[in-house]
Amino acid sequence: MGIISDVRYMFYVLFHPFDGFFEVRFRNKGNYALSAIIVLLYGIISIFDYQYRGFIINYSPPFYMNSIFIFTVAVFPILLFIISNWSITTLFNGNGKIKDIFIVIAYSLVPKLVFDFIRTLLSNVIILDEVFILNSIVNIGTIWFFFLLFCGLCVTHEYTVFTNIVTLIATFVAAVIIIFLVMLYFILMGKIVGFAAAVFSEVFQRGIGG
Amino acid sequence: MKLKYMTLVLLFTASIVFPCIQAEAAYTRETNYTYNFWGQDKRSIAAFELEDIIDGGSLGKVRMSSADDVFAAGERIFIVDSAESRVNVLDPEFNLITSIKLVRNKDNKIVVIGDNKQLMLNQPEGVFLSEKFNELYIADTGEERIIVLDGDKYYLKRIIEKPANMVGDTLFKPSKIVVDETGRILTVVQDGYEGILELDKNGSFSRYFGVNKPKVDIIDYFWRSFASDEQKKKMEKLFAPSFNNVDIDEEGFVYAVTYDDSAKDKVFRLNSKGENVLVEKGYFTVTGDMQYLENKDNEFIDIAVTDYGVYAVLDRNTGRIFIYNFDGFLINIFNKNGNLKGNLKEAGGIEWLDKKLIVTDRQLACMFVFQPTEFGRIVLEAEELYFKGKFNEAIKLFQKAIKLNSNYDLAYINIGKNHLLNDNYKEAMYYFKLGNSRSYYSQAYKYYRAIKLQENFGWLFAFIIITALLILYSEYRYNKKTA
Incomplete structure (x- = not known):
């Protein structure tokens, strides 16, 4: 069974990041299907967290619940990171391909995903004095996630620690530029489509309608 | 039989043609709302409705050109008309008792001061009746003095001029005035940035009272930290915002409001040290409307406090009246600036008359009397009972209030609290969830969880034992393998 052994190997990676x-x-x-499942799961757990986080620490307005939006907000930064990191590291002599980066970030997400889920479950049985326990649980997951990501990128791109930090900063800048371009594209496309629609309706109503 | 159908049809048409024939809500306007936990404005049923309008016409010969401050105590209502320089005294049925302009002495003779001038009010802005000393204090703003009259016969007792020992830059232009149980006089000077002026019983200056902190502007602070001393001199000086109106409650706490837009807080409850001890346990702080919903800030011009901690603040910008309870929980918002009957043009002052509210309007020179609706009466009575510790009676009223207005979240919390006290944790949790009170929910849940744990201790114990055994077994197997 391929996927079972891959899952087992994934857990090995979590505890031995450099070797793994x-x-x-x-x-x-690595297993790309498994990575895709993890990313999807992360989005689904974000939705789950919005709705089922315990009342005591749940400040999300229930009437604004929009699962597609929450899913996008959770998954979009991951995709953005993959693209911007790949586009930077190809310039910085990084050896990783885009699919390698995908596996690294997906596997690194596992502790965050697990600890976030534990937080959501436990938040239903805690009182206000115990909230700090939940916060520390989430913090453990997040720190673990960042550590794995950092190690994974170092290994994948065959970077030293210093180059990795530089490329990560450059990745952030690239992400900002990508967001800017995406917005520009959508605004311009909107204008073009609007123009085409206006021309079409003008022709249709005046030319044919008389 | 036919007649019966006819009456039915007639009643039906009547109910369509005259839909607003109701016992109480005759003058209700659709401006009543409140804010829920998420900061959304939610329709609330009316807590107050217009009962009566008192203007020049109902005062007989006395002309009424303005209505500024209003004060009710000792079975009387005092309205300050600063345009006519009069203080009109009404009885609770709104009949004119007397109108004070020329001040007379004990022998009913006109008082003459200085070089043959009659002692006459000149643009007074504030009035206060001290029931303990039986003295009527009039802030005679135009002449920069406070006139103290007898509380019953309105003859002159004394005149308080600017105290000789007064320090600071504030002008002695008393505008609003209150006197506490010990006789100290607190008077507000408009634009006085040093605080409320406090005089002792004899009228000598004792101190400036209360601190009004300005908002900290981050950008301003940033530039100031770079500026040289000369540049700082050229910059606009940051003065503490002034107080604009005061009221005093039974326990001697001074309530104050400000409409200075640079002020950090807008409503104050000042203790004897002058610190703000306003309780703000509501969903939001006591600042009126949610600022992101309005393009205009609220400018609170007057405040009125009841004996049971409920206070009403009047906003001159939108003409709205905000009613808060002792905990700073918003009860209801009503009225507006407008042209309908009961709406305001230029808000003047506000005052409680038992459970009715009196609101004055400067421009219309009249006084609106708002009476509580069924909902308002229940809410105010419930607040009074709750404040006085009669919880069980109060809870019954809160339950009634929810039936009338399910957006009245405060009632859910109070009912929940009562359940919590009576150890009904599950019901308490239900009500706290409805009232969005997470801290109280947590308290109730703490006990509920302890009970559930005790009930199911067997299962828990079994679970722990089994887990421990499993861990032991796996360790054993692991060691056996490696050994």
């Missing part, structure tokens, strides 16, 4: 990501990168021990 090396094997994933150079001996094809």
Whole structure:
């Protein structure tokens, strides 16, 4: 069974990031389907968290619940990071391909995903004095996530720590530029479509309608 | 039989043609709302409705050109008309008792001061009746003095001029005035940035009372930190915002409001040290409307406090009246600036007359009397009972209030609190959830959880034992493998 052994190997990666990501990168021990499932799961758990987080710490207005929006907000930064990191590291002599970066970020997400889910479940059985426990649980997951991501990128791109930090800063800048271009594209496309629609309706109403 | 159908049809048409034949809501306007936990404005049923309008016409010969401050105490209502320089005294049925302009002495002779001038009010802005000392204090703003009259016969007792020992830049231009149980006189000077002026019983200056902190503007602070001393001199000086009106409650706490837009707080409850001890346990702080919904800030011009902690603040910008309870929880918002009957043009003052509200309008020179509707009466009575510790009676009224207005969230919390006190944790949790009170929900849940844990202790214990055994077994197997 391929996927079961891949899941097992994923857990090995979580506890031995340097060895694990090396094997994933150079001996094809990663699984793209598994990575995709993890990213999807992360989005679904964000929706779950919005709705089912315990009342005591749930400040999300129930009437604004929009699962598609929440899912997008959770998954979009991941995709953005993959694209901007790949576009930077190709310039900075990074050896990772876009699919390698995808596996690294997906596998790194696992602790965050698990701890976030534990937080959502536990938040239903805590009182206000115990909220700090939940916060520390979430913090453990987040720190673990960042650590794995950092290690994974180092190994995948064959970077030193310093170059990795520089490329990460550059990744952030690239992400901002990508968002800017995307917005520009959508606004311009909107104008073009609007123009075409106006021309069409003008022709249709005056030319044919008389 | 036919007649019966005819009457039915007639009643039906009547109910369509005259839909507003109701017992109480005759003058209700659709301006009544409140804010829910999420900051949305939600329709609330009317808490107050217009009962009566008192203007020049109902005062007989006395002309009424303005209505500024209003004060009710000792079975009387005092209205200050600063345009006519009069203080009109009405009884609770709104009949004119007397109108004070020329001040007389004990022998009913006109008082003469200085070089043959009659002692006459000149643009007074504030009035206060001290029931303990039986003295009527009039802030005679135009002449920069306070006139103290007898509380019953209205003859002159004394005149308080600017105290000789007064310090600071504030002009002695008393505008609004209150006197506490010990006889100290607190008077507001408009634009006085040093605080409320406090005089002792004899009229000598004792101190400036209350601090009104300005908002901190981050950008301004940033530039100031770079500026040299010379540049700082050229910059606009930051003065503490002034207080604009005062009221005093039974316990001697001074309530004050400000409409200075640079002020951090807008409503104050000042203790004897002059610190703001206003309770703000509502969903939001006591600042009136949610600012992101309005393009205009509220400018509170007057405040009125009841014996049971409920206070009403009057906004001159929108003409709205905000009613808060002692905890700073918004009860209802009503009225507006407009042209309908009961709407305001230029808000003047506000005052409680038992459970009715009196609101004056400067431009219309009249006084609107608002009486509580069924909902308003229930809410105010419930607040009074709750404030006085009669919880069980209060809860019954709160339950009634919810039936009338399900947007009245405060009632849910109070009912929940009562359930919590009576150890009905599940019901308490239900009501706290409806009232969006997370801290109280947490308290109720704490006990509820403890009970559930006790009930299901067997299962929990079994679970722990089994987990421990499983861990032991896996360790054993692991060691056996590696050994």
